[in-house]
Amino acid sequence: MDPIIIISLFAGLILIMFFIGAPIKPLRFVGQGIIKILIGALFLFFLNEFGASLGIYVPINLVTASVSGILGIPGVLALVAIENWII
Structure with a gap:
């Protein structure tokens, strides 16, 4: 599959989870974990940009x-x- 399609699907799922919420607790836990990982990647991106x-x-x-x-x-x-x- 094209990477743009995969990224769009993940972004759509995240938006749906933001607006509707996950009805089951494990799915909500996984969703929060994915969002934390994305925020961590943003932290590292900005660190690399400003720390260069x-x-x-x-x-x-x-x-x-x-x-x-x-x-x-x-x-x-x-x-x-x-x-x-x-290291």
Whole structure:
């Protein structure tokens, strides 16, 4: 399938979940997790854009997006620390 179609389907499902809500609890939990991962990916995107002048770069993948989405700003700072001093 074309990536545009897949992204459009996911965006449509997210919009439906925003307006209607998930009727069953596990589906709501999965939906909230996906939204947190997307927000974490946005955190990392903005970090990479604004941190490029400082030499800060954290790759955006499922693990780093999950960490930054679930933990928020402290998670992003932890990823920067791990990237700079440990790896």
